[in-house]
Amino acid sequence: MPSNPTHMLKLGLQRTTSYIDHLPIFTKVVICIMVAIEAAALLPGWKLKSWGWLEPDLVNFSTLYRTNTYPLMHIDVFHLTINFLGVVPLLERFEKEHGTLISLALFFGPFSTVPALIYVVIERGLLGANTPILGSSIWGFLLYASEAIRENATVPYFIIWGQPTIPTWTVPIAALLLAIVVTPGSSALGHACGLAVGYLCMHSLFLSSRP
Numbered sequence: 614m615p616s617n618p619t620h621m622l623k624l625g626l627q628r629t630t631s632y633i634d635h636l637p638i639f640t641k642v643v644i645c646i647m648v649a650i651e652a653a654a655l656l657p658g659w660k661l662k663s664w665g666w667l668e669p670d671l672v673n674f675s676t677l678y679r680t681n682t683y684p685l686m687h688i689d690v691f692h693l694t695i696n697f698l699g700v701v702p703l704l705e706r707f708e709k710e711h712g713t714l715i716s717l718a719l720f721f722g723p724f725s726t727v728p729a730l731i732y733v734v735i736e737r738g739l740l741g742a743n744t745p746i747l748g749s750s751i752w753g754f755l756l757y758a759s760e761a762i763r764e765n766a767t768v769p770y771f772i773i774w775g776q777p778t779i780p781t782w783t784v785p786i787a788a789l790l791l792a793i794v795v796t797p798g799s800s801a802l803g804h805a806c807g808l809a810v811g812y813l814c815m816h817s818l819f820l821s822s823r824p
Contacts, residue, residue, distance in 0.1 A: 669737035680729035751807035758811025
């Protein structure tokens with residue numbers, strides 16, 4: 614039987630809706646907030662993105678909220694969709710493992726603010742630049758780095774031609790380099806800050822868990 618495009622669309626929407634329904638609450642709320650921001654940004658006179666993105670020269674004590682809001686902002690619907698595909702599965706897994714309250718505290722706390730402050734220090738203090746960044750991809754790289762460190766403990770290398778070849782913990786770095794090539798307009802420095810925090814968090818966790 615030939616595929617019916619309308620039926621396939623309905624089936625896809627049903628699967629997407631079912632997947633979202635089964636997401637834990639924090640992940641689900643984050644998705645709703647991001648979609649709502651993207652929709653509100655389309656309204657005339659609403660400059661939500663410039664209000665919430667992380668712009669180094671605008672960060673001071675009265676605008677520290679930017680170090681928490683920038684992951685919720687995206688350039689456009691395409692940017693939002695790409696980030697959803699990469700971030701939501703990792704965020705879902707993290708929340709299921711650590712709980713909603715811990716996820717809320719971390720992602721609207723150090724998992725946003727620490728990469729943001731590192732970025733501001735390097736971008737403004739060392740490079741003398743003022744490039745704004747926005748998008749949840751910084752969470753994605755942070756989570757990807759932490760997953761790689763954890764996986765490295767059990768599978769230290771990827772096997773190629775029967776030989777241990779690529780250290781598992783380096784895969785997020787390769788992903789960062791690939792992102793630079795594929796999406797040259799993305800913030801390599803912002804992603805690198807997310808990676809660094811993810812690596813440091815998992816390294817500290819392993820050290821604290823040792824007897």
